[in-house]
Amino acid sequence: MKNFFVIMTFILLSSFTIKSESNLLPDGYYSAILDEEYKKRELNDFEFLLQNGKFTIKIADKLEILEMQWLDENSFIVKGYTEPKSPNELEQKILKDYRPTFNITKTFNITKNNENEYYFTLGQESDKSPIISGKLIKSLSGK
Numbered sequence: 001m002k003n004f005f006v007i008m009t010f011i012l013l014s015s016f017t018i019k020s021e022s023n024l025l026p027d028g029y030y031s032a033i034l035d036e037e038y039k040k041r042e043l044n045d046f047e048f049l050l051q052n053g054k055f056t057i058k059i060a061d062k063l064e065i066l067e068m069q070w071l072d073e074n075s076f077i078v079k080g081y082t083e084p085k086s087p088n089e090l091e092q093k094i095l096k097d098y099r100p101t102f103n104i105t106k107t108f109n110i111t112k113n114n115e116n117e118y119y120f121t122l123g124q125e126s127d128k129s130p131i132i133s134g135k136l137i138k139s140l141s142g143k
Contacts, residue, residue, distance in 0.1 A: 024073060025104060025118065025136070027051045032120070034134040043132060055081065075101040075125065082122065100124065100131055116140065 032046050039045075049056040055068040055078045066080040079085045082100050105119045116138035123130035 024070060025050055026138070029139040031137045031139065032134055033137060034132055038132050038134065045134075057081065071101060074105070075103045077101050098124065103130075104136070 027050050029049050030047065032048070034043055034045055046057065050068065053068055055066045057064055057066070059081075064080060066078050066085075068076055068078050070076045077083055077099070082102065083095055084091050087095060100123050103121045103123070103125045106117075118136040118138075119133075120136050121127065121130035121133040123132075
């Protein structure tokens with residue numbers, strides 16, 4: 001009877017899963033503030049708008065409206081930014097081995113109200129040296 005109780009307890013406790021906090025970005029205007037090491041490489045901060053699954057960004061003085069796709073609750077791709085819109089055969093092979101994604105983590109700072117700040121990396125989640133990283137700050141005023 002004791003073994004039965006231990007087994008049932010184990011089954012009950014192991015049936016629960018721990019749900020990680022979702023970091024889906026809400027629609028709005030964002031400023032991407034790059035970490036200092038990327039600014040030293042002469043990469044620039046940028047701004048974008050998320051709205052209804054669209055990622056709108058200014059690239060080379062042209063406003064681009066791109067498709068955004070969440071891969072899971074913490075990472076997304078942008079067709080035309082993180083990968084080609086219509087990849088050719090070679091690009092498709094490369095994307096099978098390496099698919100850079102925006103990986104989002106909510107930032108926490110006890111001394112500051114930062115509910116609209118997220119830490120991000122662009123690359124694969126396992127990358128020790130991402131393509132870029134920094135903070136995403138959601139504008140409270142709409143832009």
